[in-house]
Amino acid sequence: MSLLKTTLDANAFACILEFVPKPSAERFATLETLMARTQLCGWPLTVAIGDRVGSALDQSPLDAFASLSRPVPALLHFSGKDRERHDLLSQLQHMDAAGLDQLLLLTGDRLPGHTPGQRPVRYLESVAALQIVRQARPHWLLAAALNPFKYQEAEGGAQYCKAEKKLAAGADLLILQLGFDIDKHREALDWMQRQPRPKPLIACIMALTEGRAAMLEHVAGVTVTPSMRTLLAAEAAVSKAYAKDRANQRLALQVIGLKLMGYAGVHLSGIHELAQFEALEQAIATLQSRFSTLEDWAPAWQAAWQAPDQPPVTFHPPGHAWRLGQREINASKPAKARYHLLSAMHHQLFSRTTPLSKAFGWAVTRPLWRSPWGAHWLHRLERGVKRPMVGCDTCGSCRLEDTLYICPETCPKGLANGPCGGTQLDRCEFGDRECVHSAKYRLAVSVGRTDVLRERLIPCVQVEHRHRSSWPLWFAATSATPAASQVNAEPEFND
Template sequence: MSLLKTTLDANAFACILEFVPKPSAERFATLDTLMARTQLCGWPLTVAIGDRVGSALDMSPLDAFASLAQPVPALLHFSGKDRERRDLLAQLQRMDAAGLDQVLLLSGDRLPGHIPGQRPVRYLESVAALQIVRQARPHWLLAAALNPFKYQEAEGGAQYCKAEKKLAAGADLFILQLGFDIDKHREAFDWMQRQPRPKPLMACIMALSEGRAGMLDHVAGVTVTPSMRALLAAETAVSKAYAKARANHRLALQVIGLKLMGYAGVHLSGIHEVAQFDALEQAIAHLQPQFTSLQAWTPAWQAAWQEPGVAPVTFNPPGHSWHPGQRQVSASYKEKARYQLLGAMHHQLFSRTTALSKAFGWAVTRPLWANPTAAQWLHQLERRLKRPLVGCDTCGSCRLQDTLYICPETCPKGLANGPCGGTRLDRCEFGDRECVHSAKYRLAVSVGSTAVLSERLIPCVQVEQRQRSSWPLWFEAATATHATQAPGTAPEFND
């Protein structure tokens, strides 16, 4: 059993040290030194090895793990960007060989060089990846991500709906996106406690300096507000040493506060030197005896974000402060009419119960379409009919019924189960459009179909199915299900 799983099973606090692998002997030597300590303030220490953080050419987590001087407890990341099911299964085999049995499954942030409208880049999303690994490795520890630092209802609500899918898909642990808003940490913790089978939560945190705030502008899904920047700039103006000490003080306080709140541990990002680790450990050891409750801790946390002559810090973007339970969205008449129209069309053509759908199903399952030329003609027909209506990219496995007729292929990453963590105020991480999952959430709320967003787990599209018609597969799957079904049972259909 892994150290992390043992710690979580014992309801003990754990620390994960994030390591972004780069071909640097110095970085690896520092990591070896830190991991040799085995703990931070008495809490078990594990390393998390990032995957494709910079580019697809980064050193893989497995290669980085093999490069360590001594084997250490490790949580490998798997990023789904520009990857398929087969890539994940291949990594599982390599992890078996290395004696590893825990993984953090991420859809992944934007792949450098991925420009919408050019070559489609598809991401193996986390919900499907969790299902694949849970089936292939039933006893592994599977971690997933959650970004609660959302300040619009649609993007925030969609995040939590997708998190429910991750729970259903087999996640054992959630690690939050990097964030500093303690109210959102409370929000995520309260959400988890309301679930039928709550799982442990860990929070990704970092010592925030003015320089790092600038760097985080390029990290999708991380919120650093103008008032936070003003405070950091004021601290730097005093001196770099003062700013560094203040950042470390806040980081230590955040660790203590999260532990008091009930978090299972922290995922420490941005610690690249032994001196940073030592400073954090010393600050925690000094501060921790002072706080035995969140009530006692809260004033100290608030004071840590104050500086003479600087306006009060707010962690939400100006003008945006949504929290769960607040209803702010409503689909337009046009969006609802479109949904009703497409739903009626789908029923007539694909329900397999109407005369028209039976005739259409018979027509598209004729042996004729097994001919490559005929199959290509049918593919082009489907694409030309559906692309103007829904933005279809002929994935070969249509999921429109499970996505309220908003095509997942219109998401630059091709995500079907919900949004990535990179949205900002309902805008796509790519910045050129509204997030399709925010639009889907708004529609679901308006037509009373929010259960679709949290209950229907949509499998990944196999690469060999892409760029062909989905119509024969849709009706052939129904025939196969009916043929193998026990008498007296009702068929189940999945897009």
């Protein structure tokens, strides 16, 4: 079952076929037919089984795997949507029983029906999930996601900072979000090669047609530009068959280009029929011998995105073309003043070293606050003080020092370690606000604290800690490091 790990260890090119479980016997039969091929153009073939892509009621990856008539090399997904730590630990046990030891850990896109301000939906974010699994299963192959297709400095910089955390938390490889911008593929690869311990990168790709472009408008974090849609519409106007063939040729060229670039493999999305698979294999076989270097390949890729009487295609949103390394942002003076004020307040009250913090710590750790009545009123006091200041939702494990005093509970998903992949030009996936992690990145750059965003791995909040005061737990800890103090208070399999 460890074909992917074997392939990566041998520095061979891997093909991962994405499968989204649906209640369809025909869909499962097609998957088994495809996986019986065992390879694409001689490259080892593995299936990735998606998790909660549509809703929390989707068939689980484990159940989908068990539904196959014979085992196949599989990379299961685990989405943190509406899940807690115990859900992840339970899945690990079931995977052990099934002989599976590979997992792609995702925070997950917006859960259908989750509306901010109504019932809170918690997301077990990928950094904490990686830590949990790495400690519980040290020898498993663990994957995580990276979305480099960002075109504003704050959202792009925050993505790469979080990716560094994922590597530190135990990720063995990163799989990119679906994307078509080859410059961004190069950017991600260059970034990875600069890491102290580079890991393999796998690119998620799809044959793009006009219909799929329309569908992807509703998929968070995927960029399809107006000029791309114009070209796709012109191809569809010729004929459906012509548009389909052009999309397949581009997909084949993208596979070849990514391999030449140095990617460890591709994650193929949108292939649901044997005919699609065979058409792609034939196109790759026909084109591959023509290109031995990226310099040979680049003109063919550019030509594939051109058509007579059509404007040039650009892969970045109009007016937004940020690339990693460009620095142009700065936090506002009020934002910086607020940070310095809250930092000073935190030092005085919570450092455990000043006379005031020692007195405050003594006061909130009295036995009085362990009674139900006392715990209730201490919780109300903390919430009353902190909610107007930072939007606190009294998670019970305060992480403000590790998030530059921007409360992670103000993120609709409650993410503390950095953004999800669903932002668009700094806007939250939910569409009603700026991403709090973009604001946090701007502030970190302005006050010289980007190390916090790259290095501090923040544990997940324990469900039993929520909606109670964090103060007694904070001062009961033996370590002065926020993340470490939370770890010391956690049960087995600490984050």
